[in-house]
Amino acid sequence: MSDQLSATFAALADPTRRAILARLSTGEVSVSDLAEPFDMTLPAVTKHLNVLERAGLIARGRDAQWRPCRLQAAPLKEASSWIETYRQHWEQRLDRLEAYLQELQAKEAHPQAKVKPTARKKK
Amino acid sequence: MSDQLSATFAALADPTRRAILARLSTGEVSVSDLAEPFDMTLPAVTKHLNVLERAGLIARGRDAQWRPCRLQAAPLKEASSWIETYRQHWEQRLDRLEAYLQELQAKEAHPQAKVKPTARKKK
Numbered sequence: 092m093s094d095q096l097s098a099t100f101a102a103l104a105d106p107t108r109r110a111i112l113a114r115l116s117t118g119e120v121s122v123s124d125l126a127e128p129f130d131m132t133l134p135a136v137t138k139h140l141n142v143l144e145r146a147g148l149i150a151r152g153r154d155a156q157w158r159p160c161r162l163q164a165a166p167l168k169e170a171s172s173w174i175e176t177y178r179q180h181w182e183q184r185l186d187r188l189e190a191y192l193q194e195l196q197a198k199e200a201h202p203q204a205k206v207k208p209t210a211r212k213k214k
Numbered sequence: 215m216s217d218q219l220s221a222t223f224a225a226l227a228d229p230t231r232r233a234i235l236a237r238l239s240t241g242e243v244s245v246s247d248l249a250e251p252f253d254m255t256l257p258a259v260t261k262h263l264n265v266l267e268r269a270g271l272i273a274r275g276r277d278a279q280w281r282p283c284r285l286q287a288a289p290l291k292e293a294s295s296w297i298e299t300y301r302q303h304w305e306q307r308l309d310r311l312e313a314y315l316q317e318l319q320a321k322e323a324h325p326q327a328k329v330k331p332t333a334r335k336k337k
Contacts, residue, residue: 177285180287
């Protein structure tokens with residue numbers, strides 16, 4: 092994966108890796124402490140940590156005995172900016188769904204009411 | 215990929231798929247028109263579209279002759295919410311970098327000034 096944005100999104104595309112980042116958001120954690128809640132072998136967790144480290148989302152201490160991992164959130168800024176450019180699209184869609192729901196509720200409250208041909212303007 | 219968030223991030227982890235979404239953000243586009251700027255074969259583009267469709271990021275019309283693709287931005291809302299929970303982390307880091315830069319500039323402007331011990335305190 093050559094580009095940073097692809098590496099970031101690929102690293103986030105796994106529930107275990109997202110859980111590791113969530114855990115690290117509270118502070119530094121050793122690899123063995125990280126592995127504990129996941130019911131995974133240490134090599135399996137290490138594999139996930141390697142993906143996160145290559146994407147620049149975590150850094151690992153150099154102490155051979157206790158190699159604490161810590162969150163590096165900088166790559167998430169670019170990922171957030173990319174997604175935010177689509178915000179108007181999902182908000183527009185929610186607005187349309189809400190308008191439709193209100194229309195249905197209005198019909199239910201007044202089933203006899205004629206639906207006004209709003210498109211036809213009175214002269 | 216069982217969970218929606220993983221499927222969304224995996225779909226975004228490719229520059230061609232992100233470019234397809236960017237193109238669709240301006241409106242519906244046929245598959246052949248989508249393929250054109252990418253210098254890719256139609257099957258290669260179709261493969262990317264299948265990934266995007268499975269993630270719920272696009273929908274395709276049922277007209278066999280002209281199957282227009284359109285953006286479905288709803289899954290991006292959840293992805294954005296997830297990333298936003300880390301905003302304070304990348305902003306804190308940028309704040310610290312900025313503070314460090316200002317400290318360096320201050321030292322350069324007044325090389326004789328004593329550095330207060332509090333400024334050197336490690337977080």
